Amino acid sequence: MFLTLSADPRSLNSGSGNMGEHVETLVIGAGPAGLSAAHVLARAGRTVTVLEAQGGVGGAARTLSFDGFRLDVSGRRLSSADPAIRAFWTALLPDDLEIAPGAMRLEGEGAAARGQPGAALGALISAKLRPIASSKTLGEWLTRRFGRRVARRLSAYAEKLWALRPEDTPAQPACPSFRSEAGVRPRQGTGQLWKACAEAIAQAGGEIRLERKVASLRRDRASGVWTVSTLAPDGAEEVFTADQVISTMPLRELMGALTPTPISLFHACELMYRDQVTVAFNATPGRRRAPALAEIHGAAIKAARVRALDADALALDYYCFEGDVLWTADDQALIAQAAGEAQRLGLVAPGLVRDAQVVRQRKVHPIHDEACDEHLKMIGLDLRLHFAGLHLAGRAGAHGDSAEDQSIRTGLSAAAAVLSRVVAPSRIAA
Known part of the structure; x- marks a missing residue:
């Protein structure tokens, strides 16, 4: 299905695309980084198209609705010391932001503490x-x-x-x-912010194409034009050309999609990411009130975070590697594990859980080991020498740090580079 954001901010309309169409800037990924960049470019009057592999916008910051509760996949607050970033989300949702407390700390089955x-x-x-x-x-x-x-x-x-x-x-x-600073959150979940951003992009003349998985990227050295090939839901190839590209794809995947093969591909293959499995459910409350957000520091509990959702619902977040035992476990086994750990924490009473859901999200945390800086340094040098006009954004896209505002910050920075006609990728080494 071909989906674009219409000029009407209340709806998503269907349409049909053209092959080989050209825009000034292609943005790969409709998560916070990609949408932030596209928003700046569209409002500046630039032609911009966003390509998103999934069927909706927001990436890991999307909000899912189930019977009885809403679930923010990432579970992150909006927190930043940068006034430009705070102004960005305030302009999008001037009347729909509320204070979100900082994260609590849970020491296994002991008491909770804040900060x-x-x-x-x-x-x-x-x-x-x-x-x-x-x-x-x-x-x-x-x-x-x-x-x-x-x-x-x-x-x-x-x-x-x-x-x-x-x-x-x-x-x-x-x-x-x-760091457990308080922040703000949209009243209807973080997905509300990114839906508003997508609507603003469409109103400014930009376009967002959903269910378009990028398969390859090639830059013509003579003309400087980028050609990006995508796969539509029916398996058909669609081709776009652009003067510049902003990529929020995981850096390891991006380097594998570039043609000609980057000389730093070996370094990119060494980059690692943590994936997230979230189990959410309704249950009878236990002796302890579930916190809005708590980090679980006890080793005996395998979940890393717990979050209170609507009414009596809560979610437990687990981090793993895609393909390992936790990632591939049966949903019912994951639900049983999460319910048992919530009981041990005193957050739910023994008994059946209701409306349980399991959500898997790829590459939520780039891993920085001792060799990571050297790998990023070599990748950055390769991109600057051979792939001008390609800009990196997003946590996974730039293999960046864990700051709450990392994705938005890199998206705004990439858009500024495009507007300034900077063709060399930003420095990506940590």
């Missing part, structure tokens, strides 16, 4: 009096911020997120995940 995770005063004083001079690893950063005893307790959560010990995880890309 600093129950740090003992003595441990904090010790960390301040005998600080580590510079934090090269996440383990050192956690010790400086919280003290050694608390840092050891946080290690389990870090391993859930990245499958790496904090001692093996570089500090800079990882530490934003341990």
Whole structure:
């Protein structure tokens, strides 16, 4: 099915596409980064087309509706110290944003704490009096911020997120995940923001084509024009050409789709990502009130986060690698595991769960191991030398850090580069 966003912001209409059509900028991916970039370009009067593999907009920030509750797939708040980013989402939803509290911390089956995770005063004083001079690893950063005893307790959560010990995880890309500032959220879920953004793009003359999976990208060196091949839902090939491309595809997948084969493809193949499995359900509340958002730091509980949804519904988030045992597990087994862990946390009473749903989301967290910087450096050099006019955006697209506003920030930056006629990709090394 060919879908575009119509000029009417209330609907999605069907139509038929043309082969080989040309636009100034193609944006790959209709998640927060791609939509942010397309919004800037469309409002600047540039012709822009967004290609999205899924059947809706928002990517991991989409909101799904089930019987009895809504589910934000990513579960992230809108939080940023950048006034430009705050102005961006406020302009899209001026009357539909509400305060969202910072994340709570759950120590397994113990009590919950907000912000600093129950740090003992003595441990904090010790960390301040005998600080580590510079934090090269996440383990050192956690010790400086919280003290050694608390840092050891946080290690389990870090391993859930990245499958790496904090001692093996570089500090800079990882530490934003341990900041629990309050933020804002749309009243109808984060998907509301990105639907509003998509509607604004359409009203400004941009186009969003859903269910268009990008298969290959090629740049003609003589003309500088990009040719992007996509697969439609019926398997037919559709071809687009553009002066510049903004890609939010996972960087590893993008490098594999480029022609000619990048010399840094080996480095791209070494990049890793964590995938997310979310189990959401209704159940009778337990002895503890479910928090709006809580990170679970106890190693005995395999879930990394728990979130209260509408009414008595809640969701548990698990991180894994695509294809491993958790990712491929039967839905009923996942539901039973999540319900059991919610009971152990005291969030639901023993008994049957209702309206259970399992949602799998690919590549939500880029992994930064000790070799990642070198891989990104070589990829960035290759792109600048051989693939001018290609810009990277998004967490997975730029293999960026874990800051809440990372996707929007990189989308706005990529759009600014296009408007400034910058043809070299942005530096991507962390």
